[in-house]
Amino acid sequence: MxxxxxxxxxxxxxxxxxxxxxxxxxxxxxxxxxxxxxxxxxxxxxxxxxxxxxxxxxxxxxxxxxxxxxxxxxxxxxxxxxxxxxxxxxxxxxxxxxxxxxxxxxxxxxxxxxxxxxxxxxxxxxxxxxxxxxxxxxxxxxxxxxxxxxxxxxxxxxxxxxxxxxxxxxxMAVTQLPQFQTHNMVVLRNFQKLVEENYLVKRMPKDYAEMLFITPNHLNAICKELIGAQAGEVIRERILLEAKRLLVSGEVNISQIANELNFNDNSYFTKFFKKYSGLTPEQFKRDYAM
Missing domain, CATH: 2.60.120.280 (Regulatory protein AraC)
Incomplete structure (x- = not known):
């Protein structure tokens, strides 16, 4: 594309x-x-x-x-x-x-x-x-x-x-993590890297938990503790971010974006985008301006 x-x-x-x-x-x-x-x-x-x-x-x-x-x-x-x-x-x-x-x-x-x-x-x-x-x-x-x-x-x-x-x-006003959380931070960083590399093809927390050699529950607990979000939210936010990036240009249509992001059809992509952004893709394209 x-x-x-x-x-x-x-x-x-x-x-x-x-x-x-x-x-x-x-x-x-x-x-x-x-x-x-x-x-x-x-x-x-x-x-x-x-x-x-x-x-x-x-x-x-x-x-x-x-x-x-x-x-x-x-x-x-x-x-x-x-x-x-x-x-x-x-x-x-x-x-x-x-x-x-x-x-x-x-x-x-x-x-x-x-x-x-x-x-x-x-x-x-x-x-x-x-x-x-x-x-x-x-x-x-x-x-x-x-x-x-x-x-x-x-x-x-x-x-x-x-x-x-x-x-x-x-x-920087960053909360210092206790020493025992260092391992969890490493797991979180590795999870975020894996999401960046695989979010187009792997959408489920269990896929990443398997790559990290931990259980999905453990991965969710680490994400919740350190960033206040479930693992699934991290994956969805990365997909949503890429959708926004593709939408701002206006040089591609919704069908092309849905296909690029591996959604089955335009309708599913539009529902996903509106559910997690509060706007339809068309509204986001229209409303986004610096």
Missing amino acids: KEVIPILDSCTITDNERGDILVDRLNHYLDTHKNLVFPHRHTFYHFVVFTSGAGRHSIDFNKYEVTPWQIYFMSPGQVHTWDFNDDVDGYIVNFEKDFFQSFLLKPDYLESFPFFSGTDNSNVKAIPREVRADVEIICKQLYSQVNTVQNKNIDFQKVLLLSLLMLVEQH
């Missing part, structure tokens, strides 16, 4: 001779890329630190009001768009999925950061007052390191970026 939401890679939006990281002042980036206000995805990790201004932005169809000292994160594949006021400023950082390859021993290290999990309650956070100065200092250092011509040090860029991510994570 034709890709209906544009996917931007680093070559599309940077003239940096190294395409693996971009760091820019937000007002300059927005002025340079005025044409990127349509819904689109990235192949890279992306985050923005707002230091001033206002406006709105949308990540996977969840809308947020911009406030100074807010930070939002996006993982590859998420859909977003924005409508910022002229006075908005801050820093924007884009970096490739393999930016830390050969630098960190754990290939999935970035996935340990909650704000790159792709869930609604982790994408957008307020930066506490006590660390704002530190965040801005690191942003300025990273901007200088990436954009300087002389004395550029790629490893130093990676250290600065990791320092920024760790600083933000350390001061």
Whole structure:
């Protein structure tokens, strides 16, 4: 099926001779890329630190009001768009999925950061007052390191970026899980990865429980405890998200979307979409606007 939401890679939006990281002042980036206000995805990790201004932005169809000292994160594949006021400023950082390859021993290290999990309650956070100065200092250092011509040090860029991510994570208001829940968190992350890879063909919690070598009841209990949702809800939400992504373009019809998502017919897809979104597919297409 034709890709209906544009996917931007680093070559599309940077003239940096190294395409693996971009760091820019937000007002300059927005002025340079005025044409990127349509819904689109990235192949890279992306985050923005707002230091001033206002406006709105949308990540996977969840809308947020911009406030100074807010930070939002996006993982590859998420859909977003924005409508910022002229006075908005801050820093924007884009970096490739393999930016830390050969630098960190754990290939999935970035996935340990909650704000790159792709869930609604982790994408957008307020930066506490006590660390704002530190965040801005690191942003300025990273901007200088990436954009300087002389004395550029790629490893130093990676250290600065990791320092920024760790600083933000350390001061995010995240409930610390007791140590005995660590195993459950690993199971949850693995479940979420499996859903991402298989949601088009596997719709039942028992399918994933079998792959995780646990019982469906155990999987449901872990999901309920850690994210407040049943395993079936996680699967349905991923299918619903993909349906929304396919609907926003308007370049495909309901039959094509139903077929892409492996629904038996249009009627079943429409009932599913309305039941879990509260809107028919046609209403969602009409009502969704940044």
